[in-house]
Amino acid sequence: MAIAASGQAAEAASVVNRWEANTAYKDQFGIGNSHAFALPDLGAGRFVFxxxxxxxxxxxGTARLTGTVVSNQDSNKFWExxxxxxxxxxxxxxxxxxxxxxxxSVSEGGGxxxxxxLGWWYYGVDESRSFLTGGGYYEDIVLNIKDGKGYDRGAEVQLGYGASGKNVGMGMAAWIGYDAIHGEEAGVFIANSMRADINVDLIAVPEPASLVGLGLVGLGLYARRKSQGTEDT
Structure with a gap:
């Protein structure tokens, strides 16, 4: 089942920041598991880029996240x-x-x-054009991404240093839900869920001028801590 790409806004608007989005890996200050998308009701482990x-x-004032995420348990289970x-x-x-x-403080062993x-900034989820399109095992199944657990805070999405909840680096977290549009494999998962998260690390491409000074310090600190920590994949 194909979902038409919604590129009109991207064509009409100009890109002001472009980020490389990676799976958010937990450092010593992070919580939970390392992942890009957590979709626990699918029973397929964690999804990574x-x-x-x-x-x-x-x-x-809009933003768009694209890429391919795959189950860390089964490479034939993936989403666009x-x-x-x-x-x-x-x-x-x-x-x-x-x-x-x-x-x-860093001198006290902190992050x-x-x-x-914190200097974080925020978005909501545009439900009208947010989709995960299934591939492999999930072929012909589409998840329509919805507002999730963040709704009561006024935002579903937060960006900034430490915002991913997994490490002190630059990142993003989103609390989402989904409704499923079923194909032939209609029985493979629950039709809807409010239990889903997005957690990603972000690297500016190129570095926005507003973050150059802070970014050099923050990313350098994060890189050192990540090299010392244990990645839970």
Whole structure:
């Protein structure tokens, strides 16, 4: 089942930030498991990027995440990602999921994040054009991505250093749900779910001018910590 790509907004708007999107790997301050998409009701483990995904932000206040995510248990279970984000509500509250040490100074062994000045920014989910299109085992099945657990905070999506909840690096987290459009394999999973997350690491391509100074420090710190930590894949 094909879903027509919604490229009109991208054609009408200009890209202001382009990010390489990778699976968010947990450092010593992170919680839960490392993944790009968590879709627990599918019973297929965690989904990670097959190659690097792409997040683009546009000058009309929208953003788009694309790429391919594959089950870490079965390479024949994968989804083509095309998820759009729009402006968040004015009533936004950050969801800080990292362990407390992430907000301690580096000299004290912490992650160096400023808990009172995180500098995060936010989006909502554009349900009208957000889909995961199945491949392999999921061929002819499409998931329509919906607002999820973040709705009561005024935003489903947050970006910034530490925002992924998996590490202190630059990243994104989203709390989503989905409704399934079934193909011939209608019985392979629950038709809808509000239990789904997106957690990705972001690397600017090229580095936005506003993040050059902070990025060099933050990404350098994260790289050192990641090399010392254990990746839960």
């Amino acid at each position: 097959q190659d690097n995904g792409v997040l683009e932000e546009y000058d009309d 990602v095309d998820v759009w984000f729009d402006a968040a509500s004015n009533k936004v509250k950050a969801k800080k999921e990292l362990k407390d040490g992430a907000y301690d 160096g994040l400023d808990e009172d000045n």
